[in-house]
Amino acid sequence: IPSYKLVVIGGGTGGLAVSSTLSKILGKNEVAVIEPSNFHYYQPLWTFVGAGIKPFSDSAKPTEQVMPSDAVWIKNKVTAIEPNGNLITLQDGQKVKYDYLVVATGIQCNWDKIKGLPESLGKNGVTSNYSEKTVEKTWEFIREFKGGNAIFTMPNTPIKCPGAAIKIAYLAEDHFNKNHVRGKSNVIYNTAMGKIFSIEKYAKSLTRVAKDRGIEVNFLTELSEIRGDKKEAVFKKPGGSEEKTYNYEFLHVVPPMGPPTFIAQSGIGNAAGWVDVDQYTLQHNKYPNIFSLGDSSSAPTSKTAAAIAAQSGILKNNLLDYISGKFNSSNAARYDGYASCPLMVGKDKLILAEFSGYTGTPMETFPVDQGQERTSMYWLTKEVIPDIYWNRLLKGTWVGPQKYRNWFSYLPQ
Ligand code: FAD
Ligand code: UQ1
Known part of the structure; x- marks a missing residue:
């Protein structure tokens, strides 16, 4: 049975944000990413594609182009996890072993639930x-x-x-x-x-x-x-x-939509079927060598790529500490529930909602009222954030705008 130090399930936003950094740190071929799809999509662009503002081709890249070069891509689908044996079963019956596991399989669209x-x-x-x-x-x-x-x-x-x-x-x-x-x-x-x-x-x-x-x-x-x-x-x-x-x-x-069904079947889900993690440390509540981020995790915030950026920084920190035996949940890095939703309300106007899903309060980056629709925020979302996504988030170097929020907060009000 092939065995890896770290297995990441899902080569979407969360899976790549984590595996990019960890494959560099843990070494070549120590990290495997299990992902069935030949294409990776920048899904936030789809609102622009649907409105005829961006071409679909801007939202897709072949998975082989975005897969971290130090990681092993297992082109397959997970059908079960045995968390007590650190074992994964793939669609074709093959097994894979892990020491540490990150689950980032996203949310499932249940089209057939509407007649x-x-x-x-x-x-x-x-x-x-x-x-x-x-x-x-x-x-x-x-x-x-x-x-x-x-x-x-x-x-x-x-x-x-x-x-x-x-x-x-x-x-x-x-x-x-x-x-x-x-x-x-x-x-x-x-x-x-x-x-x-x-x-x-x-x-x-x-x-x-x-x-x-x-x-x-x-x-x-x-x-x-x-x-x-x-x-x-x-x-x-x-x-x-x-x-x-x-x-x-x-x-x-x-x-x-709902959680992928194999999560609950594998015994790693909460009552609703999401991967059952501590909402602050992102470590599994029952299996300490499992972490999860993104749409398939139980962290009770808005399921967005922006939230994943912030979560990825916390998860990488805590998982590396756990691997080196330094993790202590009482002084671990804590995710604050940050999420963002760029709300286009016209072809050149956007309300940039940024908030904590945990406290329900705004966490705006810029020193302006982001509740107001703005052309600047529209341009940022259409032209700058896609670049941040492809070149920084997927490469593991973007953990959200917190740094900028802190800088701007020093400006006189
Ligand atoms: P995904 O990126 O969906 O990746 C999950 C991956 O897991 C997939 O590649 C899938 O193939 C793989 N997978 C699934 N099941 C298995 C399995 N059993 N075994 C192995 N692999 C598996 N976010 C924002 O921040 N801002 C926005 O403006 C925004 N707009 C959006 C607009 C639309 C129309 C959509 C659809 C989404 C939007 N989002 C936005 C949300 C954002 O795209 C998602 O929150 C984010 O991509 C989720 O990342 P993830 O890694 O959790 O899941
Ligand atoms: C963000 O970091 C991010 O991930 C790359 C998004 O996903 C597409 C976003 O939509 C937003 C708004 C952010 C936050 C970034 C800034 C610069 C406010």
Whole structure:
């Protein structure tokens, strides 16, 4: 059985941010990354791709190009972990052993939980920015939209980038104006949640913009079925049974999401099925040689790449201490819940939400009010952050903007 000092499951944002640094420190071929996909995606770009602002090709790179050169890429899928035996089973039945394990398998989109969604996706005006297969359809359908109901949905589960469900509504509305079809269209955001955004400050800004732009926002309105042939979408109250059917010409769906199922089956999940880690140290609550970050971890904050940047610094610190026998949970590095969601509200305006998911309070980097929509923040998100992602986060040298936040905090108010 092949054996590695460190195995990282998942070659997405979190997996590469960690394996890049640790493969350099632990030495060539001591770290293995298990990742089935031939492509790595910069998913935050998909909101821009769906709105026709960036080409899809900017969001994808071959996995072999982004895999750390000192790490071993195992191109396979994990089906089970035996945490008591430090053993992993792969899809083809092969086994891999580890001394230390990092789980970063992301969140799973459960398309089949909405009746009629799998068959409708990519056809008859139904699309989603949440799949590499349909994100370009979003732009095709926005361009072709001639009026009627344009509906945007948000499910009743945690999702990655909770703002992404509504950002595309603002961008589409902007385009309908430019295309002179806005006058004969209704832009409707139907969310299964009770709020537009979890952090009060940004919820206020988003509500103001929605009102100004005439976007209808309906709370506790959950998509339950799509009848693609009739262009009908059925909504109900979460947990309720009373239905409301809408006709649509355009429907952007954010699917229900949940943890990958093998986590719970392997006995490393919490009650909800996320990898059960200490939210501050990111070490597993039961198996001390397992750590986890990103969308598949139980850390109760917004599932974003920005959060992973901050988590990666903490995780690497604590895991290296653990490996060298110096780890002590009472004075370990602690993750503060930092997350960020760049909220485009138009083709050159953006509210840069930055906050702690643990305290619910803003943690803004720049010495300006980021609750205000700004062209500068739009440009930062569109032109600078992608570069930070590819060249710094994936290479292990970006652990979030905390340093800059601290510098700016010395400026006179
Ligand atoms: P991922 O990057 O999704 O990687 C998980 C990896 O694990 C994948 O490569 C997958 O193939 C692999 N994997 C899964 N199962 C297995 C298995 N069984 N065995 C082996 N490998 C497996 N974040 C922001 O910060 N800002 C934004 O503006 C933003 N916008 C977004 C917009 C959209 C439309 C989307 C979809 C996401 C957005 N995000 C944004 C969220 C961000 O992309 C994710 O939070 C982040 O990529 C999660 O990283 P991860 O490493 O946890 O998972
Ligand atoms: C960030 O660090 C990050 O990871 C690279 C993102 O993911 C795409 C983000 O969206 C944001 C906003 C940040 C935070 C960075 C700055 C410069 C405020």
